Amino acid sequence: MQKLTLTPQSVTEALRGQPDLQRRETIIQMVMLACAIFCIFVTAGIVFILSEVGVQFFTDEYFANSGLLQRATQNLATQAGLSGSELNDIIRLAVDERPVTFSSIAERIPNVTPEILREAYENLKQTTSTGEKLWLAFTNSVQRFFLDNRWTPLFASKRFGIWPLVNGTMLVSAVSMAVAIPCGLLTAIYLSLYASPRLFSLLRPLVEVLAGIPTVVYGYFALLYISPIIQSIYPDAPIFNVLSAGLMMGVMIIPTVSSISIDAINAVPRSLLDGAYALGATKMEVILRVVFPAATSGIVASIILGISRAVGETMLVTVAAGQQPVSYGDTFWSAIQAAINPLQSMATMTAFIAQVALGDAPAGSIQYKTLYAVGLSLFLMTMAMNLLSQYVSTRFREVYE
Amino acid sequence: MKTLTTVCLAAVLSLLSPAAWAQAKKVVVDGSSTVAPISIAVAEGFQKSPAGQGIQVSVAISGTGGGFKKFCAGETDISDASRPIRDSEIEVCKKNGINFVEIPVAYDGLTLVTNKANDWAKCLTVDQVKKVWGEDAEGVITNWNQIDPKFPNLPLTLFGAGTDSGTFDYFKEVVGDGKKDVRADYTPSEDDNVIVTGVAGSRSALGFFGLAYYEENMDKLNAVAIDNGSGCVVPSPETVQNGTYAPFSRPLFIYVRSTSIARPEVKAFVEYYIQDKGAAARKVGYIGLPESVYAAALPRFRNIVTGSVFKDIKPGTPIGEAFK
Numbered sequence: 001m002q003k004l005t006l007t008p009q010s011v012t013e014a015l016r017g018q019p020d021l022q023r024r025e026t027i028i029q030m031v032m033l034a035c036a037i038f039c040i041f042v043t044a045g046i047v048f049i050l051s052e053v054g055v056q057f058f059t060d061e062y063f064a065n066s067g068l069l070q071r072a073t074q075n076l077a078t079q080a081g082l083s084g085s086e087l088n089d090i091i092r093l094a095v096d097e098r099p100v101t102f103s104s105i106a107e108r109i110p111n112v113t114p115e116i117l118r119e120a121y122e123n124l125k126q127t128t129s130t131g132e133k134l135w136l137a138f139t140n141s142v143q144r145f146f147l148d149n150r151w152t153p154l155f156a157s158k159r160f161g162i163w164p165l166v167n168g169t170m171l172v173s174a175v176s177m178a179v180a181i182p183c184g185l186l187t188a189i190y191l192s193l194y195a196s197p198r199l200f201s202l203l204r205p206l207v208e209v210l211a212g213i214p215t216v217v218y219g220y221f222a223l224l225y226i227s228p229i230i231q232s233i234y235p236d237a238p239i240f241n242v243l244s245a246g247l248m249m250g251v252m253i254i255p256t257v258s259s260i261s262i263d264a265i266n267a268v269p270r271s272l273l274d275g276a277y278a279l280g281a282t283k284m285e286v287i288l289r290v291v292f293p294a295a296t297s298g299i300v301a302s303i304i305l306g307i308s309r310a311v312g313e314t315m316l317v318t319v320a321a322g323q324q325p326v327s328y329g330d331t332f333w334s335a336i337q338a339a340i341n342p343l344q345s346m347a348t349m350t351a352f353i354a355q356v357a358l359g360d361a362p363a364g365s366i367q368y369k370t371l372y373a374v375g376l377s378l379f380l381m382t383m384a385m386n387l388l389s390q391y392v393s394t395r396f397r398e399v400y401e
Numbered sequence: 402m403k404t405l406t407t408v409c410l411a412a413v414l415s416l417l418s419p420a421a422w423a424q425a426k427k428v429v430v431d432g433s434s435t436v437a438p439i440s441i442a443v444a445e446g447f448q449k450s451p452a453g454q455g456i457q458v459s460v461a462i463s464g465t466g467g468g469f470k471k472f473c474a475g476e477t478d479i480s481d482a483s484r485p486i487r488d489s490e491i492e493v494c495k496k497n498g499i500n501f502v503e504i505p506v507a508y509d510g511l512t513l514v515t516n517k518a519n520d521w522a523k524c525l526t527v528d529q530v531k532k533v534w535g536e537d538a539e540g541v542i543t544n545w546n547q548i549d550p551k552f553p554n555l556p557l558t559l560f561g562a563g564t565d566s567g568t569f570d571y572f573k574e575v576v577g578d579g580k581k582d583v584r585a586d587y588t589p590s591e592d593d594n595v596i597v598t599g600v601a602g603s604r605s606a607l608g609f610f611g612l613a614y615y616e617e618n619m620d621k622l623n624a625v626a627i628d629n630g631s632g633c634v635v636p637s638p639e640t641v642q643n644g645t646y647a648p649f650s651r652p653l654f655i656y657v658r659s660t661s662i663a664r665p666e667v668k669a670f671v672e673y674y675i676q677d678k679g680a681a682a683r684k685v686g687y688i689g690l691p692e693s694v695y696a697a698a699l700p701r702f703r704n705i706v707t708g709s710v711f712k713d714i715k716p717g718t719p720i721g722e723a724f725k
Contacts, residue, residue, distance in 0.1 A: 100580050152585035154564040156573075157536060159585070227602065238558045239602025240588065323595070324559075324588040327540050345558075345588055359565035359591045 050379055053372035058141045059134055062096070062158075062366045067136035068128060069094040072121040073105055080109050095144075096158060145373065149335075151325040151347075153370040154356070160370070162377060164325035167339055168346035169378075172246045172317055173310035175342055179250020180306050184257025185299065189287060191258070192265040204262070211255035219319030222248035227320070234343055240322030243342040249316055253306045260305065264298020265291055297396035304389035308382045314350035323347045323355050349378045426666040431461040432468025432481030435567030436653045439507055440481055440674075442681035447673045456666045466490075469656075473499055478661040479671070482654045483509065483567065485711035500659040500707040504675065504698050505690055505720060507682035510612030510641045511572055511649040513625040514596075518604050521545070521552050524626040524633035527648060533557070533607070534576045539584035545605065559587030560599040560608035566591060568611050575648050597621060612636055612650070613686040638688050644719040652711070652720055653687070659705050675699050693721050 016022070073094040077087050093105050102114040102121075109117075128136075141160070148161030187207060191200050226244035231237050268291050276286045292299070322345025328335035338344070347355070353371055361367040430440050437460055444458035463471065465482045472480035473494040486494075486503070494501065513530065515522055522545070525533075529548050532538060545552040561583075562568035573583045590596055593614045600606040601621040615624055615636070626633035629647050640646035655674065661667040675698050679689025 150585070154589065155585045156582040157585070223598065223602075231602075231604075235604055236556055237603075238606065239599055322588050322599070323590060324586065327586040329540055355563075355590075359563050361565065 047379070050372055050376045053369055054376035057366070057369035057373040058145070059137045060141065060366055060369060061133075061137065063141040063144070064133040064137035065097055065125070066095050067140040068124050068133070069097070069101075069121050070140070072117060072124050073109075076112050076117060076120055077109050080111060082109065098156060149328050151352075153367055154359070154361075158366070162349075162374070164327070165347060165349045165352055165374065166377070166381075167326055168242070168317075168321070168348040169311055169350070169381075171242050171340065171342060171346060172249060172313075172321055172348055173307055175243060175246025176249035176253055176310045177303070177307060179247055180253035180257050180310075181303055183250070184254045184302070184306070185261055187254065187258040188261035188265060189291075192262045193283070193287060193291070207258055208255050210251065211259075213252070215252065215313060215315040216319060218248050218252050219245075219316040222316065222320035230343070237343040238322065238345050240320060240324075240345040241343055242321050242346050245317050245321035246342060248320065249310055249313055252313075252316065253309055256309055257302045257306045260302030261295070261299050264295040264302070267298065268294040294398050297393045297398070300396065301389045301393040304385055304392065308385040308389075311385065312350065312378070312382055314354055317348045318351040318354045321346055321348060321351060323351055325352070349374050353378075426456040428456065428458045428479065428667050428670045429461075429477045430458060430479040430481060430655075431463055431471050431477045432479075433465040433483040433567070433653070434462045435465075435483040435509055435571065436481035436506070436655065437462045438685040439653065439682045439687060440479075440655070442685050443674050443677055444670070446677065446681055447670055450673060452669045452673060456670065458670060469493075472501070472656060472658065473497055475499055475658070478658055478664075478667050480656040482656060483571065483651065485654065485714070486656060486709050488712065491709065491712070501656045501709075502659060502662070502702050502705060502707055503709045503711060504655050504657065504671070504702060505652045505694060505711070506655055506674065507653050507679050507690060508641050508688040509567070509571060509651050509653055510636060510646065510688055511568060511575075511609055512612045512615040512636045513627070513649075514600050514608050514610070514615060514622040515625055516600055516602075516604050516606050517621065517623060519606075519623055522548075522607070522625055523623075524628055526628040527630075530627070531576050531578075534559075534572070534583055534609075536577065536582045536584055539586050555605040558599075558603045558606045559584075560596045560606060561587050561589055562593070562596070562610050563589045563591035568609075571651070572609055611686050612641065613683070613688060641688050642691050642720070650688075652690070653682075654711070657702070659707050662702075662705055671702060672699070675702060691721050697721075 070091050073091055074087070077090050082090065090105060090108050093101065093108070095101060099114070102117050106112045106114040106117050144160040145162055148159050149163055150159035150161050151164045152159045191203055191207075195203060222244045223239065226248055227237075227239045227241065230241065230244050231239070237243070272290055272294060273286055276290045281289070324345045325347045326338050326344065328338045352374055356367060356371045361371070428444075430444075440458075440460045444460060447453035447458065448456065460481075465480075465484055468477070468480040468482065469486060469490045470493075471477050473490060475497055480501075486501075513525065525548070533542055533548055542548065543557055545555045545557055548557075562572065569583070569589070576583055588595070588599060590599075593610050596608045596610050597614075597618050600608040601618075607625075615622065616638075624636050626635045627646065627649055628634070631645075634640050634645045634647075636646050636649070641650040644650075655671070657667065657671050662671070675695055678692065678695045679687075683689050
């Protein structure tokens with residue numbers, strides 16, 4: 001009998017002369033290839049559309065107009081002899097085309113009426129070239145997206161600072177990871193190093209059941225059970241708050257952290273543990289000095305994966321964390337306080353997207369495009385996280401054998 | 402095959418030709434997004450009724466002002482409006498030779514609601530409401546005791562209707578006097594249940610939404626009475642109907658082009674609208690008018706009494722008095 005060494009070449013070799021089998025293999029291969037191509041194609045399509053409308057957001061006429069209005073304001077204000085911080089304050093008012101904006105700007109420049117301002121603005125609109133408008137729109141939108149500290153694109157007085165949403169997302173994630181990391185890791189260590197095989201085979205599926213509960217159920221659980229408990233301790237906390245959403249999300253993420261960590265811990269060679277025990281190490285020493293360093297890459301990857309789940313989670317935070325972007329107040333300290341206070345409602349990036357989707361923002365409007373701008377930012381955030389996780393797991397991988 | 406193509410082509414062409422459209426019985430309604438749900442609900446009932454067989458009613462939304470623009474250009478039969486027609490709009494209509502019959506159809510009401518545990522804010526003046534909810538209050542008025550020093554030192558947690566709703570637009574109009582915006586640092590939701598949950602679950606909450614929705618949740622929330630200079634008035638269908646709950650209630654109208662009334666389908670639809678007596682409106686969350694108003698509206702419509710009685714009326718006048 002011919003001896004088989006299994007390499008792709010040897011398989012092809014063995015199939016030669018058996019056209020039926022060979023054809024079947026080819027078909028299977030093609031189906032698999034088609035699936036892979038389909039996945040890549042859909043992903044690429046989604047990313048393309050996200051980027052396309054995202055770019056449309058950053059070049060929208062709305063921003064070009066507000067850039068032009070800023071110029072008109074600046075011209076008139078400098079002519080009127082204003083300068084320095086006074087000038088900057090007035091320019092900051094020039095954000096949109098509402099009549100109330102025109103009158104509030106004109107009020108602050110001597111000898112300028114809203115009509116004069118509008119005329120100057122319309123003139124500028126006529127004389128500015130399309131390319132320059134595009135550039136204005138881009139600089140204006142990037143400035144307002146990244147440097148503003150308020151997020152109110154659905155209102156008439158629109159502000160586009162993304163940070164309140166990013167803040168919400170990060171704070172909810174931080175609270176949830178404060179639950180998920182210790183609980184997940186301790187569960188993983190207990191299950192893989194302490195629990196008897198019978199207990200292990202009983203408990204592991206139970207922990208993983210947590211991953212199968214729909215997130216909207218977690219959301220309502222947080223709202224109806226966790227929030228009242230929090231309110232019994234802090235009566236002034238609103239029912240929609242970051243703490244209850246974050247705690248619940250932490251529970252939701254436990255299986256993500258624990259499953260991958262269990263696999264990482266179990267992958268540590270038995271011989272390493274035995275060696276450490278033979279040297280007289282206690283169980284705790286073995287866990288801290290041997291198992292942990294050896295399993296670092298898997299554990300860190302599980303944590304980063306947990307964070308990306310927290311960042312992308314939608315339904316739970318929409319239901320339980322509220323839909324109000326955090327507002328920072330005027331002083332540095334009030335801003336810091338607002339940024340880290342979990343006893344308030346905070347909209348996350350995903351909650352905002354869900355909120356816009358519930359209303360009826362007309363397609364093509366600036367509100368509609370913000371959805372994609374936020375989606376794109378979110379995508380970039382999670383992608384960075386996934387790349388980091390990949391880097392960590394290859395960089396810190398310990399190879400034994 | 403060739404005949405099939407010809408038939409298809411003929412069908413498509415006949416659909417495209419204006420003559421075919423004119424023959425199909427169609428009522429064109431456009432205007433306010435607040436009134437549209439009522440018109441749509443009425444149209445659904447109408448098309449099921451014997452009078453409405455084979456009649457198409459299209460209800461579009463382009464805002465009260467946008468609706469009047471089309472109406473006065475003769476493009477629509479009926480204009481939905483969340484306010485009486487303005488003099489400037491009447492002028493445009495006149496220029497184009499368009500007369501209209503004005504028919505009030507329902508009331509829109511707003512309620513400010515608080516938590517059941519709130520025993521201090523039973524009544525707020527209109528100025529206080531404007532002070533709390535105005536654009537300038539954003540990030541400034543964040544505590545109950547800033548509204549009234551007698552109120553406790555509690556952070557304000559605000560909830561309200563979402564920015565796409567007619568309720569929001571109306572609230573904005575009252576609070577911002579038609580110029581300014583509502584503050585943005587509150588939890589806006591298109592889903593009224595979120596507001597109910599939020600206010601019912603937060604001791605220091607203040608929220609606003611449509612009055613009809615409060616009626617359904619009276620056991621969970623307190624309604625705030627509104628003082629418009631002549632004492633506190635608790636919101637209820639009665640105070641809305643007698644005009645004392647102001648300025649957070651307003652009548653809604655439809656305007657029918659007088660020349661369109663000659664067309665039987667328009668006549669049938671509007672008669673159905675009036676004879677529905679606000680049932681459809683109540684179903685979609687509004688408040689019906691007193692019976693007498695519907696009763697008075699029908700003969701006015703049948704006799705084609707044109708012109709607006711509401712454009713110069715003072716807010717707070719009972720509608721039955723204005724409309725005789």
